[in-house]
Amino acid sequence: MTDPLELAAIDSLFTEEERDIRDTVRKFAAEQIRPHIAEWFAAGELPARELARECGKLGLLGMHLEGYGCAGTGAVAYGLACFELESADSGVRSLVSVQGSLAMYAIRTFGSEEQRQRWLPAMAAGEAIGCFGLTEPDAGSDPGAMRTSARRDGGDWILNGEKMWITNAAIADVAVVWARTDEGIRGFVVPMDTPGVSTLPVGHKLSLRASVTSALVLQDVRLPGDAIMPEAIGLRAPLKCLGEARLGIVFGSLGAGYDCLRAAIDYAGSREAFGKPISGFQLTQEKLTEMTRGLVNGMLLAVHVGRLREAGKATPAQVSLAKLNNCETAISIARTARTILGANGVTLEYPVLRHANNLEAVITYEGTSEVHKLVVGQALTGQAAFR
Template sequence: MAPLQLLVIDHLLDDDELAIQDTVRRFVDDRVRPNVADWYEDEPAPETMRDLAREAGKLGLLGMHLQGYGCAGTNAVAYGLACMELEAGDSGVRSLVSVQGSLAMFAIWRFGSEEQKQRWLPGMAEGELIGCFGLTEPDFGSNPAGMRTYARRDGTDWVLNGTKMWITNGSIADVAVVWAQTDEGVRGFVVPTDTPGFSAPAIGKKLSLRASITSELVLDGVRLPADAVLADATGLRGPLSCLNEARFGITFGALGAARDCLDTTLAYTGSREVFDRPLSSFQLTQSKLADMTLELQKGFLLAMHLGRLKDDGRLDPRQVSLGKLNNVREALTIARECRTILGASGITLEYPVLRHANNLESVLTYEGTSEIHQLVIGQSLTGESAFS
């Protein structure tokens, strides 16, 4: 029996949601699984990721939960299920899609002008244009309010200077949503990446998310017209609301990596013999499998609850912190435990478990570290802020 079948949970999903999940699963089976070990070992070429984005665009996966401008307009649960299936293939592939849709596209869709939306969103939905999201800096991750990237007015123009770090899709992006300090507070800017002074050197020698392109963004006197600013976003409310969109997808996505590890381990233990018996017949093995299945199903029920709240317009960011904290933490624990059951086989790329575990180390950190989400939850319980 598959790990998510024990609770008989398909009745929680409608026909459209199940169809989307099945479509994304087939896409991952056809395009990701046969190639991901090579991508992880050698890191993918930029054009490989561009091709993958175009294919995802044809399936309607890019910005799929947004309305209009060529976006599919699905509900939140369908988007979450797509993230789960993508991350069952690889966290880096899910990152490609979620950064495009939940960060770059969402920022323009939610805070941009009609002209910005018309210029960028249809091409981004098709995967013909790639976006990235520049918030994190080399010295400012969990404390984005301290960012040093600065935008100053020069006549009617804006001039940006600064550096962003750990930016997914940066080196292949056609447009970057960049957040900067200004005399008016933090503002967002839509930056075409061919603008003079903009560069995005790729970050190499990673031990995690290797099937994903990660970059630095360097802004050296980048001059933008007045209409490049995201007019409806002032202060940190803008970027943090975008991050909340991405965190919601991660709540589902991390479960995909955990499910893939558990599926792999169940198949392995059924065929691997130890002392002339299947490894699956030993009590310690069954105990581990039972505990992991329990946590996977609890995490899925939590994600589904948050998804239904989001579709009802009742989701609170603090609830997303609960989902991201629990589901990524448990997914990482499952991946590590599966590696122990596979023994030495678990460290090879023939099996996905250590690749997933390495990826989840990054997922545990980005879009808010576990410690930050603990503090968000702690503040909601006590009414006291422990952030500083």
């Protein structure tokens, strides 16, 4: 039997170093995540700090950033790491991508040298955890409508507001928080032990259960003047961070789809009905073929956009198109794989419905499918249809 991705010789698109990174992360996932992930998902918990330290040892945190203890790999290598992590579970990939592509990227790109020196080496090692406070209860797809405010008080800043759906917040040491000021939207580096900072867990989740998700509450939080990130000016700054994180999702979502497809192929080969394996039936083979077609097309698109990112040529519309396509492809694969597994597909003995549930969140965060369609639509027509 042929691996689905090898029908298009996908491995030939990667360098030896990229394949080595992928294989290292695959081994890490096989040994430290897969044996426990169903239990973590069922319990709604994740040993995030322990996993972060292990990821730090492997150089996965902020791996595509330069300096400050970061590995400085290319975009495709980072994408392959996300692919392997998310093939185990989306929650684990979220831990890594929020740390590296949102919190660390923001500090690296917009922060002061003092902020970089204080936080980035510890974050790269997994000894400090970061979160990214942009989304609010009433400001999701329209972050410009945020209500969190920051006002000057002498040489200090006073922050008030609430952020919602913040990955890593309850275990974080530092938060990158975006707030409205008299100068417009600005970004702040907020140590989580600052008086007035608190978190509230988001309970009863049916998606990303193996992930730490919280509300981040800021009540008269007093920060020194140098807590502001000097280059984080205007809404373009947090949106640039989101664009950085989306590339990990472009690859990662396909990892979830790939795991579902492999599970369906294995199950179909061993499950018998009417006297033979169900993999020998035409309708089953049609499903497997369609899932493979979507996976291969999505992977080719992911690698292409990754190479464009490495060359400094990827546009926001291209990344939006890839995120839209690959998330929709992955969740379609997960749902189709579930039909092949029948009733067994709804249990945690197999990964497909866990992945499908997770992907319901993945198609929403870092830009919903609807928002990405509008980004692509604007590129095609020259007309903004957001309002």
